[in-house]
Amino acid sequence: MTGRFTRRGVLATALAAMLAATAPITQASAQTIRTDVNIGVRLEPPHLDPTAGAAAAIDEITYANIFEGLTRIDAEGAVKPWLAKSWEISEDGLTYTFLLQEGVKFHDGTDFDANDAKFSLDRARGEFSTNAQKPLFEGIGEVEVVDPTTLKVTLKKPNGAFLFNLGWGDAAMVAEETASSNTSKPIGTGPFKLVQWVQGDRIELAKNAEYWGEPAQLDRATFRIIADPAAELAALMAGDIDAFPNFQATENLPMLAADPRFTVAVGSTEGETILAMNNKKGPLADVRVRRAISHAVDRQAVIDGAMFGNGTPIGSHFAPHHPAYVDLTDTYPLDLDKAKALLAEAGYADGFKATLKLPPPTYARRGGELIASDLKKIGIELEIVPLEWAQWLSEVFKNKDFDFTIISHTEPMDINIYGRKDYYFQYDSEAFDKVMAELETTTEEQARYKLLGDAQRIIAEDAVNVFLFQLAKAGVWSANLKGMWVNSPIQANDLTGVHWE
Missing domain, CATH: 3.10.105.10 (Dipeptide-binding Protein; Domain 3)
Known part of the structure; x- marks a missing residue:
């Protein structure tokens, strides 16, 4: 379904889907493993640059999918290496020396290296920064490029949360050449690229075939904007949407939990x-x-x-x-x-x-x-x-x-x-x-x-x-869809581990 959802249309489609729900699954269909997913989100992001806006809706699309940082926050809320594969901290807690991943490329084919990392951090903390979380970076005193794969960051004073802060979407690594156009044409290093954004309707991503890390198991992911709770339920029941990571119509959770077609997971958020x-x-x-x-x-x-x-x-x-x-x-x-x-x-x-x-x-x-x-x-x-x-x-x-x-x-x-x-x-x-x-x-x-x-x-x-x-966080998704986050330790719909069984 490629058009905008209408309340009447999705309700009618949902009724047909519910009537067909008891039909037997054929052996052929049971053996077909999908490589695409349709995810429902309630808010459309104002743009797609996580380093230049406060809206959670930006990170819900881009975090870990399009853009990546030196560190990342995983599904359990722990800090993990990412574009920085390791680091050393000086005894006084002021100097962090990051060893960067090698062979990383942006979506436009250009290389990512320590110069890009320096640009990203300097841009976030600079005088003209539009970063919504600029205070996270104001404690940085100096950023130095040691060599293409080594970055040294010196803080003005120790900060026990520094590595965690680098895992926010606001700390995503960007290239100087494309930073100004990331709002509409995001160029990151992540496992997915933007295909198209149909404003008011959907945002389509495709697998990045040149990704430096473990490739995504999905070939395509579409985020569909559905603001109305009743339309959310109808789209889910009709099969037009495979997952709602943040399901609004929570009064329907008991009914959905009793339906074997769905997984209902109520977790926590920040x-x-x-x-x-x-x-x-x-x-x-x-x-x-x-x-x-x-x-x-x-x-x-x-x-x-x-x-x-x-x-x-x-x-x-x-x-x-x-x-x-x-x-x-x-x-x-x-x-x-x-x-x-x-x-x-x-x-x-x-x-x-x-x-x-x-x-x-x-x-x-x-x-x-x-x-x-x-x-x-x-x-x-x-x-x-x-x-x-x-x-x-x-x-x-x-x-x-x-x-x-x-x-x-x-x-x-x-x-x-x-x-x-x-x-x-x-x-x-x-x-x-x-x-x-x-x-x-x-x-x-x-x-x-x-x-x-x-x-x-x-x-x-x-x-x-x-x-x-x-x-x-009330999440509802197809019972055969695996790898969705139950909790939200950070604003994200991380698709890197999502797959069908």
Whole structure:
């Protein structure tokens, strides 16, 4: 199916597929092993350069498929060698010497070497960098090319997370000759190349026959953009889509789990889902108002109503599965009387009006209705403004033109965003900055965990945002499709191990 999905069309096709589901599989069809896959995604990326945008939808297409970094984050969240096959770290923790893979070529046939690696890191940290995660690279003092396969990176101060940071999509290796056009014509070193991008419909990848590493088992992969949850289910039932790594219509998971044609896998993500507040705008600049709002939102009702129970409550911006996690979910118990008292103390006894700008994901659209109802009980009237993804990135993330929004931050270990003065929710705390500065120079594991705990407590106490839940990853795919990630330790639909049986 090559056209855009329509609700009526996919429902009709789904009915036919369900009626045919009990038909016997012929021996010929059973012996045919497919080498293509159709994957459904809910958000279309604004472009395809992971080094120049914050949208998770970019990495969900490109990470490990089109672009690669010096290190990589695997399915278990561990740091692994990648374009750097090994490295040595100096005793003072400041100098990293990377030995690069040999024989690596970009998709346009040009060689990848240490000069490209230097360009990529210098570009990410440079004065005119558009990298959404530029702070990850600001600790780099100098990048030197020792020889074509050896790169030396000297840090300004030790950073225990440096190798992990190099595994983000934002640290992908690019060539100077093609970097400016990667948004629409991505040229990486990965096992897949871009074939075509039909905007609003699909992104097609093909196997890179000249790949330097273990070749992909798939010859072709198509990512189809399907934003509507009902259309997701219909496309899956009809066989038009083989996999939804992040399935939105979670109310249908029990039915799909009982169907032998499908595998249903509910895993974890790095997605802290928050009701984000503009900390420098109007009433929200007062911590008492933010605390009142935190007392008024029924988190469990949001999880139950928007996610059909799939989600773990959180009390700060940190993943519950991480060993440094501190359970702060009792910091703001549901208490409407307390919320009203705090509003009155701040001078807003009669409440106020504000906007709630919502991006397309289901958790935001469904959750927004529930939260608007919660806040109305304490006198806060929210005007719900649905936005498309590009609008949200422009109005909310870039221009900070919002009061409230709901978003899931899926970057791993990203509590450091609360130290960025120009970040969209505009939080500013000397106490938090002090903890993060100490964390950057601390390498001992337990000491880092203590500092991470302190950071979690500070942003919870300041009620920077309403911390809702850790986003669950509900994946559904064909029972014969293997190698899909159950968890999402990083924003990725890594196809390098995906195959049919």
